[in-house]
Amino acid sequence: MGRRIAEDAAAPAPGTAASPPELPAYRDANVLRWAGAYTASAVGDGVYYLALSWAAVRGGSPAEAGAAVAVSAVPRALLMLGGGVVADRVGPRRVVIGSDAARAVTVLGLAALLLAADPGLWLLAAVAVVFGALDALFMPAVGALPPRIAPPGQLARIQGMRGLATRLATVVGAPLGGLAIAVGGPVAAFGAAGLLFALSVPLLLAVRLSPLPVDTSAPAPATLTTPLRDLVDGLRHIRRHRVLGPLLAVIGLSDLGFVGPMNIGLVLLADERGWGAAGMGWILAGFAVGSGAASLLLTVRGRVPRAGLVQGLAIVVGSAAVAALAVAPNAAAAAAVAVVIGLLTGLNGVLCNALLQTQSDPAHLGRVTSVATLLSLGLAPLSFPVTGAAIALWGTVPVFAVSAAICAAGGVYGLLRTPLRRADLPR
Numbered sequence: 001m002g003r004r005i006a007e008d009a010a011a012p013a014p015g016t017a018a019s020p021p022e023l024p025a026y027r028d029a030n031v032l033r034w035a036g037a038y039t040a041s042a043v044g045d046g047v048y049y050l051a052l053s054w055a056a057v058r059g060g061s062p063a064e065a066g067a068a069v070a071v072s073a074v075p076r077a078l079l080m081l082g083g084g085v086v087a088d089r090v091g092p093r094r095v096v097i098g099s100d101a102a103r104a105v106t107v108l109g110l111a112a113l114l115l116a117a118d119p120g121l122w123l124l125a126a127v128a129v130v131f132g133a134l135d136a137l138f139m140p141a142v143g144a145l146p147p148r149i150a151p152p153g154q155l156a157r158i159q160g161m162r163g164l165a166t167r168l169a170t171v172v173g174a175p176l177g178g179l180a181i182a183v184g185g186p187v188a189a190f191g192a193a194g195l196l197f198a199l200s201v202p203l204l205l206a207v208r209l210s211p212l213p214v215d216t217s218a219p220a221p222a223t224l225t226t227p228l229r230d231l232v233d234g235l236r237h238i239r240r241h242r243v244l245g246p247l248l249a250v251i252g253l254s255d256l257g258f259v260g261p262m263n264i265g266l267v268l269l270a271d272e273r274g275w276g277a278a279g280m281g282w283i284l285a286g287f288a289v290g291s292g293a294a295s296l297l298l299t300v301r302g303r304v305p306r307a308g309l310v311q312g313l314a315i316v317v318g319s320a321a322v323a324a325l326a327v328a329p330n331a332a333a334a335a336a337v338a339v340v341i342g343l344l345t346g347l348n349g350v351l352c353n354a355l356l357q358t359q360s361d362p363a364h365l366g367r368v369t370s371v372a373t374l375l376s377l378g379l380a381p382l383s384f385p386v387t388g389a390a391i392a393l394w395g396t397v398p399v400f401a402v403s404a405a406i407c408a409a410g411g412v413y414g415l416l417r418t419p420l421r422r423a424d425l426p427r
Contacts, residue, residue, distance in 0.1 A: 025157035026299055030208050031150050035158075037203035038142065039165040041100055044196030046173015047180065048107055048131070051189030052124060054181055055114070059121045068125040072132030077378035079136035084370025085230045087141040092148065092366060095141035097204045099134045100197050106130055108194035114187045139377070143369030147357050148209040152426035155357050157302045159350040163295030167288055234367030242419035243308075243359045244368060250420070251352055251372055253410030254315050255380040257403045258345065260387030261322055262287070265403070268388065269326060269334075269396045279331030286335035290342025291349075298350045308414070308423035311351040315411030318344035319404040326400035354425055 025031045049069070056065035087095045110127050146158045180189035225233070238244045261269075270280035304310050321341045328334035353372075360368040383403075390399045414420050 022151050022153055024302065025150050025154040025161060028150060028154070031154070031158060031161070033203045033207050034145060034149055035161050035165060037096075037100075037200035037207070038162060039168060040196045040200040040203070041103075041138075041142075042165055042169035043173045043176065044103075044107075044193045044200075046169050047177035047189055047196065048193035050174050050177035051181065051186050051193060052128060054177075054189070055186040056121060056124050058186075059118075059124065064121055068121050068128060071125050072128040072135070073378075073381070075129055075132040076135045076139075077374065079133055080140065080370050080374040080378055081231055081367070082227070082370075083136040083138075084140040084144075084234065084367035085227050086137060087144050087366025087370070088234070088363060089227070089230060091209075092141040092144040093204065093207065093209050095137055095366075096145060097201055099138040099141065100200045100204065103131065103134050103138070104194045104197035104201070106134070106194075107190050107197065111187050111190035111194060114190065139373045140366045140370035143353070143357075143373065144365040145207075145209075147362055147365060149207060152358050154302065156298050156304065156307075156350065156354040156425055157300075159353045159357075160295045160298030160300075162353075163346060163350055164292060164299060167292040167295065170288060231367065234364050235371070237361060237364045238368060238371060241359065243355065243423050246414060246417040246420040247352065247355055247359070247423075248368075248371055248375065250312070250315070250410045250414040252375040252379070253413065254319075254348070254407045255376045256383055257319065257405070257407030257410070258322065259376075259380045260383035261325070261400050261403045262341070263381075264384045264388045265391060265396065265400060266325075268391050269400075270331075272396055273331075275331040275334070279334070282331055282335040283325075283338045286338035287342040290339040290344075291346035292342075294343050294346030295350060298347070303425050303427065304347075304351060305424065306422075307351045307355055307425045308420045311348045311355070312411045312415040312421060314344045314348040314351070315414070316408050318348065319408035319411065322407060323401045323404035326397045351425075355423055358425055359423065 053065070053069050056068040059065070059068075083095075106127060110123070113123065146155055146162075150158055176192065177189050180192045184191075238248060266280060266283060270276065270283070273279075275283075298304070318341055321337055321344065325334055325337045325341065328337055356368060356372060357365065387399060387403065390402075
């Protein structure tokens, strides 16, 4: 009798329907269309950058080629915050579709020009500048899309799927670009990249977005806002938020200490120890395996309890692994350490992105994403020359140790901020 009463209490009231269970993101056709578009675009990025590097090296000196490739970082960094404002004002779906379509037209146009003539490095540099500006629009918008295509409880899964797409693009993009160059030179590679960008457009057009929640408690604005006011409003939203502000500080510090050793530092470490390109390849493969495993885990599991605590601990332990990489006795041991680094940093990255998307006001998400992207892809890479110069002066072990300490400081700071440490993902 008591069991029957309990069942009756748990049953839906007469005349109401029980809420259907959430469909896992990896089985949701709407999410899969988004994931397919993102994967095509990410692979296109890999093919494009390889083709750009190859064409630049064949068209000028190493210094000129490096400048032609690196120049895209300038508009990307300068315009990133503005891209977040555009995503929030216009809508992330429109911005992603428009920027991917523009990237397709730009790269296919470059392929056509290279087929007809040899305009030189100036054209490659000009395209790189345009591409960097389009990236500044694309990146904040693509980060603001997931909360509009799936329930909050599926956002960790979507971030896991995004991580898998990124790993797939890393594995497939460069070989595909190399094959295209071998078959038809830079023209074929740029053409392949443009077609991949174009492929994402119809998939994105088929993605359905849920409307933004309406805040009925907020007074209606008396006048139309300007983009500058929107930007200031977004930064104020971050500064006043008990979780977002500390979380972005964690992202900035951890990336600042991580990207130098795992990019230029890894090349110099392999050269110093005599591991060669093969050894460095095994280390990078180990990192990719660990990161991919973390993304797959989150894709299947969907949720990690106490996400704020877990991401902080992952940074601290992962930082110790970064320091251990510099004292690995051989390439095999370094590759094993890299698996641990990839697993922990992959877990941290997925959880940080999921927390950003669940904690942020949806109307501000483009601007919040633009700040996070600027910290990770705009400011953190500035540590590359500092890391290289420091290793030349003091060697790899002390530089890796200091970089790991900076990275760990971000994790410790997050653990000390109670609202972030207690932050969790929706069920």
